[in-house]
Amino acid sequence: MSIADEIFFALGIGTRMRRLYEQMSSDADRVYKEAGTDFRVSYFYVIYALSERGGMPISEIARLAGFSHSAVSQTVKRLVKLGWVETQATDDARQKLVTLTPEGRALVQDVEPLWLALERAVKTAMDEAGVDLLAALDGLENALSRKNMYERLREERTLRDKLTFEIVPYDTAYKEAFYDLNIAWVEQFFKVEPIDEVVLSDPEGKILDTGGEVYFAVADGIAVGAVAMKAEGDGRFELTKLGVDPNVRKGGMGRALCEKVIERFKARGGKTLYLETNTVLTPAIALYDKLGFVQMEPPVPSPYERANYYMEWREQA
Numbered sequence: 001m002s003i004a005d006e007i008f009f010a011l012g013i014g015t016r017m018r019r020l021y022e023q024m025s026s027d028a029d030r031v032y033k034e035a036g037t038d039f040r041v042s043y044f045y046v047i048y049a050l051s052e053r054g055g056m057p058i059s060e061i062a063r064l065a066g067f068s069h070s071a072v073s074q075t076v077k078r079l080v081k082l083g084w085v086e087t088q089a090t091d092d093a094r095q096k097l098v099t100l101t102p103e104g105r106a107l108v109q110d111v112e113p114l115w116l117a118l119e120r121a122v123k124t125a126m127d128e129a130g131v132d133l134l135a136a137l138d139g140l141e142n143a144l145s146r147k148n149m150y151e152r153l154r155e156e157r158t159l160r161d162k163l164t165f166e167i168v169p170y171d172t173a174y175k176e177a178f179y180d181l182n183i184a185w186v187e188q189f190f191k192v193e194p195i196d197e198v199v200l201s202d203p204e205g206k207i208l209d210t211g212g213e214v215y216f217a218v219a220d221g222i223a224v225g226a227v228a229m230k231a232e233g234d235g236r237f238e239l240t241k242l243g244v245d246p247n248v249r250k251g252g253m254g255r256a257l258c259e260k261v262i263e264r265f266k267a268r269g270g271k272t273l274y275l276e277t278n279t280v281l282t283p284a285i286a287l288y289d290k291l292g293f294v295q296m297e298p299p300v301p302s303p304y305e306r307a308n309y310y311m312e313w314r315e316q317a
Contacts, residue, residue: 028118032111038082039111046075046098047084048115051108055099057090079104165224165253167260170203170214177223178203178214181243188246189280190306199241203228212237215260217244217253224248227257229264235271237261239313242284254284258291262313276307285309292316 008015025041032039039047045065049056053064062072076098079085084104087096100108126133179200186192199206203214207228217225224245230238239261244254265273275293277284288311298310 024122031114031118035111035114037107037110039107043075043079043084046072046079047100047104047108047111050085050098050100050104055097057095057097059095061098165217165219165248165256167256168216168218170208171216174216174218174223174226175203177216178226178241178243181223181226181245182241184246185243190278193305195303203241207241213261213264214241215257217257219248225253225257227261229261229273235269237265237268237270237273239273239275255287255291258287262291265313273313275311276302276304277309277311278306279309285311 028041032041045067046061049061049064058072058076059069061067061076062069065072076085076087080087083101084107085098086101087098090097182200183192183196186196207214207230211231211233213229215227215229216223225248226241226243227239228241230240232238239258242254242257244257262273275288276298277288279285291313292315293311293313296310296312302310
């Protein structure tokens with residue numbers, strides 16, 4: 001696969017590693033087959049452990065390989081049928097000692113040259129890539145042993161929910177974010193319309209220069225949310241272009257941006273503040289309702305094809 005086709009990155013590291021494993025194991029199995037042996041990559045960790053450490057319980061093989069006891073047990077059963085390993089009862093009735101049979105030891109002698117060749121091939125590939133994959137895996141496994149993935153994910157959610165941000169007025173430094181945040185939202189639910197491109201590409205000309213205002217939610221110097229208040233004259237304003245980074249949507253940011261527009265509308269003595277949305281956006285409509293927006297019939301057709309729900313703000317008692 002070309003790097004240009006990559007879509008998973010760190011989020012899909014397990015997918016990448018599985019893909020790499022399948023490619024390497026498929027090639028190795030092909031080598032074993034051409035060598036005239038029934039040995040398979042899936043048997044390697046049991047046979048190799050026994051050849052290096054001698055007989056041991058299934059639990060110890062599982063510990064060394066990092067696999068579950070049941071998974072190792074199933075592999076051992078297949079190897080017993082092939083005649084390469086045997087199991088014996090131990091003093092602990094819950095354990096079985098797994099050892100290589102004479103046929104298993106002969107197998108090891110046959111495949112050892114292939115293991116050495118495979119090891120050299122892997123090292124050559126890593127040298128070519130300029131990556132010490134074994135060291136990288138050691139580092140990642142050690143990091144996850146200190147704090148597992150579940151704990152890290154819980155921490156990420158906590159940080160996201162407690163995200164601190166500030167609402168700031170338009171700055172050219174955030175112009176690109178204004179476009180990106182809104183386009184991402186539109187593409188998630190609808191299709192980008194020509195008017196989206198026109199307004200989002202030129203917030204200065206289409207919103208600010210006509211008396212409107214644009215605000216950003218900024219966290220750690222990064223714009224992670226945006227909203228606009230578009231002026232139409234005669235005290236009529238539109239709350240529009242509300243977009244929030246999907247990774248931080250639960251931080252109350254959308255509400256804060258809307259409240260900023262309401263604050264500015266009141267400060268400017270506006271007569272009508274409205275918005276247009278779509279009925280599929282039930283969480284957004286629920287938020288607007290809480291803020292005092294009321295569904296009404298639109299006075300004029302919307303320039304947006306997706307807009308099928310019109311609301312106007314009413315001062316709450």
